[in-house]
Amino acid sequence: MRLARVFSSLPGFGPAVVAGFGLCFLLGNLLFSAVFRPTRTAQPIAFNHAKHVANGLGCADCHSGAEQQARAGLPTIETCRSCHESALTESPEEAKLRRMVAAGEELRWTKLVRIPAHVYFSHRRHVQSAKLDCATCHGAMDKATTPPQRVAWVPTMNACLACHQARGVKSDCNDCHR
Ligand code: HEC
Ligand code: HEC
Ligand code: HEC
Ligand code: HEC
Ligand code: HEC
Numbered sequence: 001m002r003l004a005r006v007f008s009s010l011p012g013f014g015p016a017v018v019a020g021f022g023l024c025f026l027l028g029n030l031l032f033s034a035v036f037r038p039t040r041t042a043q044p045i046a047f048n049h050a051k052h053v054a055n056g057l058g059c060a061d062c063h064s065g066a067e068q069q070a071r072a073g074l075p076t077i078e079t080c081r082s083c084h085e086s087a088l089t090e091s092p093e094e095a096k097l098r099r100m101v102a103a104g105e106e107l108r109w110t111k112l113v114r115i116p117a118h119v120y121f122s123h124r125r126h127v128q129s130a131k132l133d134c135a136t137c138h139g140a141m142d143k144a145t146t147p148p149q150r151v152a153w154v155p156t157m158n159a160c161l162a163c164h165q166a167r168g169v170k171s172d173c174n175d176c177h178r
Helices: 002-009 015-036 049-054 077-084 092-102 123-129 134-138 157-166
Strands: none
Touching: 077 092
């Protein structure tokens, strides 16, 4: 520890101070990484959007409420079963999916984009009436080759209001807060 010796040679920087400094540094680092390290979102299957979209599937084939209902929804294993009961590829992820289908297990996807329960949002309103593309809010999901780790767009109140203002949509507090 050359640095330790340099500090120890200075008046007031005894070994105890150096050790104390080292300990603080170590604990600080551990605490920082425990609090701020982004934890990986583990999805049950390493799902590939790009391959499915390239094979002609539409967004609403899996997110059945995206055009007609308030909630888009995430697919149940029944949706996957219709194509994956027998093997289409040699992918180990697909093999895992087939084992889950055979065992009657459900896919517990972790939802990333979320708004609090006191906020009302309708996909139908935005997709059907306003004719907005999914990508306007969700980014290029059709290009995603692995499940995203972070949301492309965080639905904050300011984000909602910014678009409403830009498009001349008049909204009262009660329209979103019901
Ligand atoms: C074959 C089924 C399938 C198709 C087709 C599909 N998705 Fe998905 N989507 C999923 C699955 C499974 C997940 C969860 C795993 C993941 O994030 O990859 C998901 C996750 C998402 C999410 C993240 C939701 C969240 O809160 O975590 C968005 C947004 C999304 N899809 C949008 C789209 C759009 C837009 C399209 C059309 C371009 C599309 N999806 C087509 C199956 C599908
Ligand atoms: C309409 C049919 C269809 C549905 C529904 C479908 N898939 Fe697929 N899936 C395919 C096809 C076709 C491929 C082969 C893609 C390729 O290799 O180009 C594939 C490939 C895969 C693979 C291997 C891809 C890779 O990474 O190499 C996995 C894993 C997979 N699908 C998971 C799912 C899951 C999970 C669901 C349900 C949420 C699902 N699929 C729904 C048709 C479908
Ligand atoms: C105007 C912005 C906007 C548009 C356009 C939009 N979404 Fe969403 N999406 C959201 C918001 C906000 C949430 C979170 C809603 C919640 O938690 O209730 C969400 C959630 C989702 C989810 C997570 C599951 C769920 O139901 O909460 C999926 C999947 C999804 N959207 C797919 C789509 C698809 C597919 C399209 C296009 C057909 C689309 N979205 C268009 C804003 C949008
Ligand atoms: C990219 C633009 C865009 C974003 C982002 C967006 N909206 Fe909208 N929203 C619209 C448009 C355009 C309309 C008008 C739809 C119509 O013509 O019926 C609308 C209508 C609405 C309505 C019904 C009209 C009203 O105000 O009474 C509600 C409620 C609403 N949005 C809530 C939300 C919430 C909540 C969010 C954020 C989570 C959000 N919107 C984000 C574009 C957007
Ligand atoms: C276009 C939709 C929309 C409108 C209009 C809107 N809000 Fe919000 N509001 C949201 C969303 C989405 C959130 C949650 C995300 C966030 O906290 O940014 C939110 C969060 C809030 C919160 C924070 C609550 C919490 O959980 O911490 C308050 C307070 C609030 N809104 C008050 C208002 C008031 C007051 C008005 C009218 C002047 C209003 N909002 C109008 C969409 C809207």
